[in-house]
Structures are given as structure tokens and as C-alpha cells.
Amino acid sequence: MRWREALIAEKRKLTSTAMWWVLAIGMVGYLAFIGAVLAFSMVSGSDATGVQPLTGKAAALSVYGTVNAIGYVFPLVIGTLTVTTEMRHRTLTQSLLAEPVRGRLLSAKLAVSFPVGVCYGVLGVIGLLIGGAIPLATAGDGAYLGDGEVIRVLVMGILVSGLWAVLGAAFGSVVTNQVAAIVVLLAFTQLVEPIARVGLSAVSSLAPVASYLPGAAADAVVGSSLYSSVGTGAVDLLPAWGGALVLLGYGVVLVVLGWRTTFARDVT
Amino acid sequence: MAAAPPFVIEGLGKSFGSVRAVHDLSFRVEPGRVTGFLGPNGSGKTTTLRMLLGLVRPTEGRALVGDRPYAEHPVPGALVGAALEATGFHPGRTGLGHLEVYAAQVGADRARAREVLGMVGMSEAAGRKVGGYSLGMRQRLGLATALLADPPALVLDEPVNGLDPEGIVWLRQFLRHLAEQGRTVLVSSHVLGEVQHTVDDVVIIKAGQLVHASSLSGLAELADQVTRVVAPDAEAFARLAADRGWSTHPVAGRGGTPGVGADVVGASAAEVGAACFAVGLELHQLATRGTDLEDVFFRLTGHAADPTVGEGAA
Numbered sequence: 001m002r003w004r005e006a007l008i009a010e011k012r013k014l015t016s017t018a019m020w021w022v023l024a025i026g027m028v029g030y031l032a033f034i035g036a037v038l039a040f041s042m043v044s045g046s047d048a049t050g051v052q053p054l055t056g057k058a059a060a061l062s063v064y065g066t067v068n069a070i071g072y073v074f075p076l077v078i079g080t081l082t083v084t085t086e087m088r089h090r091t092l093t094q095s096l097l098a099e100p101v102r103g104r105l106l107s108a109k110l111a112v113s114f115p116v117g118v119c120y121g122v123l124g125v126i127g128l129l130i131g132g133a134i135p136l137a138t139a140g141d142g143a144y145l146g147d148g149e150v151i152r153v154l155v156m157g158i159l160v161s162g163l164w165a166v167l168g169a170a171f172g173s174v175v176t177n178q179v180a181a182i183v184v185l186l187a188f189t190q191l192v193e194p195i196a197r198v199g200l201s202a203v204s205s206l207a208p209v210a211s212y213l214p215g216a217a218a219d220a221v222v223g224s225s226l227y228s229s230v231g232t233g234a235v236d237l238l239p240a241w242g243g244a245l246v247l248l249g250y251g252v253v254l255v256v257l258g259w260r261t262t263f264a265r266d267v268t
Numbered sequence: 269m270a271a272a273p274p275f276v277i278e279g280l281g282k283s284f285g286s287v288r289a290v291h292d293l294s295f296r297v298e299p300g301r302v303t304g305f306l307g308p309n310g311s312g313k314t315t316t317l318r319m320l321l322g323l324v325r326p327t328e329g330r331a332l333v334g335d336r337p338y339a340e341h342p343v344p345g346a347l348v349g350a351a352l353e354a355t356g357f358h359p360g361r362t363g364l365g366h367l368e369v370y371a372a373q374v375g376a377d378r379a380r381a382r383e384v385l386g387m388v389g390m391s392e393a394a395g396r397k398v399g400g401y402s403l404g405m406r407q408r409l410g411l412a413t414a415l416l417a418d419p420p421a422l423v424l425d426e427p428v429n430g431l432d433p434e435g436i437v438w439l440r441q442f443l444r445h446l447a448e449q450g451r452t453v454l455v456s457s458h459v460l461g462e463v464q465h466t467v468d469d470v471v472i473i474k475a476g477q478l479v480h481a482s483s484l485s486g487l488a489e490l491a492d493q494v495t496r497v498v499a500p501d502a503e504a505f506a507r508l509a510a511d512r513g514w515s516t517h518p519v520a521g522r523g524g525t526p527g528v529g530a531d532v533v534g535a536s537a538a539e540v541g542a543a544c545f546a547v548g549l550e551l552h553q554l555a556t557r558g559t560d561l562e563d564v565f566f567r568l569t570g571h572a573a574d575p576t577v578g579e580g581a582a
Contacts, residue, residue, distance in 0.1 A: 090356025100339035
């Protein structure tokens with residue numbers, strides 16, 4: 001029933017241009033850098049702010065959690081591109097000629113985004129291990145790579161990276177202007193959400209709201225949060241299943257919006 | 269190749285807000301023939317084609333491929349190959365890469381992708397990025413995409429745009445060949461002359477409504493006969509034309525002498541020759557100029573025609 005072919009087409013759309021590996025290299029490099037900075041800041045002891053740095057396994061978990069906490073912008077962007085490039089380069093017409101059932105086209109984009117995001121997660125973990133695990137193991141209290149909790153954080157980080165890509169595709173189906181979509185994603189993930197999480201958690205009555213932000217929900221699934229490690233602005237996370245439900249909720253809302261707007265429109 | 273389906277347009281209409289792009293449009297496109305879908309820019313051709321292919325939802329009537337809408341066929345892309353205007357290509361994808369993206373969905377393999385590139389004369393550019401293609405190369409890649417599935421029906425929107433004269437001749441022969449194989453071929457154009465030598469049937473629309481549908485010869489019957497005359501005594505000829513009620517247009521004579529030659533609209537060479545002979549008028553040239561289909565097209569679509577044709581000369 002054309003499902004397999006729709007998935008093949010989406011996979012080929014992604015792999016036939018340079019974007020996927022440019023972003024992949026970006027993710028490895030960025031996470032290696034972030035991992036190194038975090039790991040060195042932890043192994044070098046307390047700093048001038050007087051905040052007690054994390055040590056031991058907590059330090060390792062905090063570093064490895066950044067595959068989600070910091071790296072999530074990459075799977076989000078590649079997911080978004082699955083929809084927005086079709087608008088930007090006007091290839092949607094050809095895609096709909098090949099697969100006129102629009103629900104199948106959108107579903108195929110969402111479905112293909114998951115394994116793509118997982119691959120990005122794997123690459124992100126590789127970057128983190130290069131940048132973060134080595135200083136932890138050599139100058140710190142150890143890399144803890146054999147620890148069950150650490151392995152869980154890494155594996156969940158990889159899976160959540162897949163979810164981020166799916167959410168990205170869903171977001172792209174709502175905000176179809178490629179430039180606008182990427183600007184919004186960058187602004188939200190790098191600026192708005194970090195500030196909101198710290199800001200909301202500073203006001204005790206609003207603190208629970210922060211845990212429903214998408215990044216915080218993902219942190220809950222992964223089981224590690226960079227924010228809970230940086231002293232001030234510690235955020236109470238939802239339970240892992242609650243975080244998963246919140247992410248699912250965001251996905252459903254975005255898909256329904258995209259389905260009712262972008263994918264319901266005449267393609268002229 | 270599966271049996272070629274006809275295209276059946278029935279009472280089709282589309283309004284964008286308060287703008288009626290297409291209204292009450294009905295016609296059929298038969299297999300085994302090349303049908304020209306003609307109309308000025310903005311007359312609703314592309315909207316109609318997009319409704320036929322399920323990209324735009326009609327607000328009235330329906331457009332069918334065979335017995336059902338395009339999207340309801342088991343593998344629509346294998347039944348109808350389409351190249352629509354303003355369809356884009358990812359500039360960072362190679363020509364071959366573009367075809368491979370869509371190949372699986374229309375039941376084609378990678379070997380077929382190479383084959384269709386060869387058919388449109390693009391084998392050399394297969395590995396180059398589309399961003400570096402000329403307009404003509406993009407047109408050919410679009411055509412190759414339409415041909416991927418070896419489809420029994422084709423819809424080509426303004427396929428001549430951007431092709432060089434050599435490419436136009438090639439396309440003409442190619443489309444004739446496809447129709448001779450029994451395929452349904454629908455080609456749109458805003459200029460009749462571009463497809464006049466290619467099409468068997470014409471469907472002409474204006475402001476979203478049908479103004480004419482017939483075979484090409486049916487269109488020719490609507491054309492006035494035009495007879496080219498060169499008479500040294502221009503005044504005497506003008507008097508004769510006025511007597512007979514012919515409408516004439518002056519044509520620059522040899523050596524640029526104006527008023528010596530004229531085109532007579534609506535009279536055959538035999539009629540004009542007999543009348544001149546009867547009054548003893550000397551003629552240096554008497555020839556059938558043939559029917560001017562472009563003139564008929566302009567008249568039907570209400571667009572400014574060649575000023576020397578169509579209007580009665582006073």
C-alpha cells in the first residue's frame with residue numbers, strides 16, 4: 001500500500017543532499033566541545049562563584065545528559081527540514097504527485113525522522129565521549145561508562161534524540177518557512193527555554209510550569225538535567241513517563257496543527 | 269504499459285476566495301492523441317491541471333483520470349506522469365538523485381532513472397547538481413521525472429518554455445511518438461504556435477471557461493481564408509474590394525512600396541482572381557496565405573491579435 005515506497009522516498013530525500021552530514025558533523029563537534037568544557041569545569045574544582053561543582057557519577061551523568069540538554073537542536077532542525085525544504089524548493093508538488101495521500105506523506109516524514117534522530121543521538125554520544133569522557137576519566141573521578149545509570153542516560157539520550165527529530169518534522173509542518181522555522185528553533189532552544197527554565201524555577205509558584213517545557217520534559221525522560229546540576233535554578237523534573245507523555249502531547253498538537261493547515265491546503 | 273485512461277473534466281470549477289479561477293469546465297482528453305490545452309496566461313490552465321492531479325481541491329465538479337480521481341488509483345504516479353510548471357528541484361540534489369527519490373513510489377528502479385535521463389538527452393548531466401542546470405535542462409529533467417514509470421498518460425504544463433529550437437523539434441517528435449503508442453498526452457501552452465504542429469486536438473479556455481474544444485482541423489475551419497494579392501493599381505483594387513465587401517489589409521510590397529500589396533480576408537484566391545479578371549485589373553501576385561490558426565486563437569481568447577489580421581479595414 002505504498003507505505004514502504006513513501007519511506008524510501010523520504011530517506012532518499014534526506015540522503016541525496018549534503019545537509020544531513022553537515023548537521024551530523026556539527027552535532028559531533030558541538031557536543032565534543034560542550035562535553036569537554038563541562039568535564040574540565042567539573043574536574044578543575046570549585047570556581048569563583050562558590051557553587052559546589054559536581055563530582056563523581058553526578059558529574060559524569062550531567063555531562064552525558066547534554067546529548068539531550070544541549071544537542072537537541074540538531075535532530076530538531078533535521079526533522080524540520082524534512083518538511084520545510086519541500087516548501088523552500090517547491091518540491092512538494094512532485095512529492096504529492098508521487099504520493100497524493102497527504103496523510104501518508106506527512107506520516108512518512110514523521111516516521112523517517114525517528115531513526116534519523118537516533119543516528120544523530122549516536123553521533124552526539126560519540127562526540128560527548130570524545131570531548132567529555134576522556135577528561136573525566138583522566139583528570140576527574142572517572143567516566144563511569146560501565147555504570148547502569150550512566151548507560152541508561154546515554155541510551156535514553158539517543159532515543160530522545162529520535163523523538164526530537166519527529167517533533168522537528170511536526171514543527172516544520174506548522175511553520176513551513178524554512179528560515180523562520182530554524183530561527184524560531186534556535187531562539188527557542190538556545191535562548192527562550194533556558195531562560196524560561198531558570199526564570200520559572202526561581203518563582204516557587206511557577207516552578208512546576210518549567211517542568212512542562214519540552215526540554216525539561218526530555219530531561220525527565222533521559223533522567224539527567226544540566227539545570228539541576230548548575231546549583232541555582234534547580235528544576236524538579238517530571239517522572240520519566242510523565243516527560244514522555246508531555247513530549248508526545250507537544251508532538252500530537254503540532255501534527256494536528258500541521259495536518260489541518262499546511263497539509264490541508266491547495267498546492268498551487 | 270497499462271491501458272491509457274482518458275482525462276474527464278466534468279463541470280469543474282475552482283474559486284480562490286472571491287476569484288473564480290475556473291468555472292463550469294467540461295472536456296475530455298482521449299488516449300492515442302496529443303491534446304493541446306490552450307489559453308492565455310492566467311486563464312486557469314495550471315489550476316485545472318492541478319485539480320486533475322489532486323493538488324488543488326475543486327470547489328465544483330470533478331476531474332477524473334479514467335473512472336476516478338487521480339489520488340484514488342492504486343499507484344497514481346505510475347498511471348499519469350506529470351511535469352507541472354513551477355515545480356521545483358532541490359538545487360543540491362543531482363539530476364539522477366532527483367529521479368531516484370521518486371523512482372520507488374512510481375514503481376521504477378535506479379536503472380530506469382538512468383534510462384529516462386538518456387531519453388531526454390541528459391545522461392551527461394546525471395551526476396551534476398540541479399542548481400547548475402539551465403532552464404531547458406530543468407524542463408528536460410521534469411520530463412524525465414514524468415516518464416519515470418513509463419506511464420500510459422502524460423500531463424505536461426508549458427513543456428516548451430526554456431527549450432531551444434532544437435529541443436522544441438525534438439519534443440514535438442517525442443510527444444507524437446508517445447501518442448502513437450496509444451498514450452494520453454495533454455500539453456498546455458499559452459501560445460498555440462508552440463504546439464500547433466504537435467497536437468491532434470485542442471481545448472481552449474479563457475478566464476477559466478471553455479471557449480473551444482475540437483480537433484485541430486476543427487479549429488482550422490473557424491479560420492478565415494486569407495489571400496495575398498499584389499496589384500500595381502492600388503486604388504483600383506481598393507475600389508474592387510469595397511464593391512465586393514472584402515476586408516483587406518495593406519501589406520508592404522517588394523522594395524517596400526506600401527499599398528501595392530494586400531491581404532484579402534474571407535475570400536479564396538479563385539474568387540479574388542476571377543473578380544480582378546472580370547474588371548480587367550492587373551495582378552502581379554495571387555496566393556493562398558493559408559489559414560492563420562493563431563488568429564483564431566486570439567479571436568477566441570479575446571487577446572489583442574496581430575493588428576494586420578482579423579479586423580475589417582476601412
